[in-house]
Amino acid sequence: MEWQDCTVKMEIDVPISVAYNCYLDREAIPRWMPFLSSVKILEDKPDLSRWSLKYKAFGQDLEFSWLARNMQPIPNQKIHWRSLEGLPNRGAVRFFPKGSSSCLVELTVSYEVPQLLSPVASALQPFLQNLLGRGLERFANYAKAYQPDSA
Template sequence: MASLHQSIEIDVPVQTAYNQWTQFEDFPSFMENIEEVQQLDDQHLHWRASIGGAEREWETEITEQIPDQRIAWRTVSGAENRGVVKFEPLGADRTLLTVDVEYQPGTVTEKIGDMLGMVSANIGEDLENFKEFIENQGGETGAWRSEIH
């Protein structure tokens, strides 16, 4: 499996950043390759993406969710991946958002893209887009504050 680690500082309180990240169905608004996310229940999501011109679908299970701290997941079907998003306050109005992902490139195109650093670049762009989205939004579009262990 390949892995990546990326962080970004966001000019919103940690609660605002976390609350927006829990709005999974909004991900296509700031994630370039994600076409659709359907929240099936509190712990399960169905993803549809266009990666390197190929349609990919998978389902994930949220394995841990602690408000204002972390959200961890793993795939239960489809494109294999797992990871964690961490939220760290950097004062009252600033957040460090860190993403650690492990993934299995499937097609030859995905493997070449991974070798060229395209996955890392896409995640970096998605984080920049999230930063712009939440900072310009002026607040979160919703929130889910329960815990999953």
């Protein structure tokens, strides 16, 4: 099986700390990446998360899940993970300042093409790029509306 990388980036009109804190809440990711049906941090092991993906594409209902290790983040710079079991993937979200009130968000997802999708592997790259790009657009709107809990 071969690995493919997909990277999308977008400038977002929020301070880097806001974008970083929004993405750091992994359980909120399905709010802007609707093809992810759920992300759950394991209560007894907060460095692990269980991800579920459901999407209809290429005439098939696709469903995959995986357990990921949430790698140590670098505050306001990088959030990254790698799967431990299930769908083989890894990825990173990087944050670059663009002044005091905006930042560049770069999302890279690397994945092993599942056997089921190998006949359409060449179509998968632009499809995934489009899907992730639309997700970043939704993330930009989510981050602009984000209000941290004031306790």
